[in-house]
Amino acid sequence: MHAVILDLLMPEMDGFEFLDKLRFDSTFKELPVLINTGMNLTQDDYQKLNDKYEKILNKSFVHPDVLLEELAALVKNEVRRNHIHEEAEADHVSVLLVEDNQFNQKLIEHLLSADGYRVSTVSNGEMALEMLEKEQFDIILMDMQMPVMDGYEATRRIKSSEKHKKIPVIALTAYAMKGDNEKCLAAGCDSYLSKPVKRTPSFL
Ligand code: MN
Numbered sequence: 001m002h003a004v005i006l007d008l009l010m011p012e013m014d015g016f017e018f019l020d021k022l023r024f025d026s027t028f029k030e031l032p033v034l035i036n037t038g039m040n041l042t043q044d045d046y047q048k049l050n051d052k053y054e055k056i057l058n059k060s061f062v063h064p065d066v067l068l069e070e071l072a073a074l075v076k077n078e079v080r081r082n083h084i085h086e087e088a089e090a091d092h093v094s095v096l097l098v099e100d101n102q103f104n105q106k107l108i109e110h111l112l113s114a115d116g117y118r119v120s121t122v123s124n125g126e127m128a129l130e131m132l133e134k135e136q137f138d139i140i141l142m143d144m145q146m147p148v149m150d151g152y153e154a155t156r157r158i159k160s161s162e163k164h165k166k167i168p169v170i171a172l173t174a175y176a177m178k179g180d181n182e183k184c185l186a187a188g189c190d191s192y193l194s195k196p197v198k199r200t201p202s203f204l
Contacts, residue, residue, distance in 0.1 A: 172193055
């Protein structure tokens with residue numbers, strides 16, 4: 001089995017419950033899940049789904065390639081705008097990726113390193129703060145929903161640190177959660193990108 005296409009509204013066990021069970025099973029926890037729903041997802045629904053899926057298809061679906069391009073462009077723009085490297089080229093830019101979802105980690109690492117960025121990845125806010133003490137980064141891509149320390153708290157701490165506050169933080173927010181983007185900016189993020197920042201797996 002290579003992937004699951006999942007409806008959310010089903011009798012007996014719905015898609016939410018199925019996804020919870022799937023991700024708790026070590027055999028299937030990284031199996032790509034494509035949610036195919038006509039449902040208009042609420043903020044609560046997205047919270048329940050918290051990164052346990054690879055992609056959601058719905059009416060307002062934006063092609064993932066567009067998001068990938070936006071990500072690369074945004075990283076370059078942020079670095080330029082902040083004058084961290086006046087003549088910034090991708091191969092001089094080091095990115096700290098803070099993301100707990102392994103599928104997202106791999107995909108974003110792949111995308112950025114293919115474009116010549118240096119990428120270090122950690123999986124929660126606490127590890128990000130430790131990493132910042134050890135190495136220099138030009139930009140931080142920050143998932144918001146993570147265990148141990150979430151992206152909001154990590155961003156607040158980064159932005160209240162004299163040493164780190166100039167590093168641009170780009171929030172990775174759940175797709176279509178409008179209220180969340182404001183929350184990210186309030187926490188100190190410089191900008192945000194909507195997830196899924198994903199490409200269709202080649203076997204689909
Ligand atoms: Mn997450």
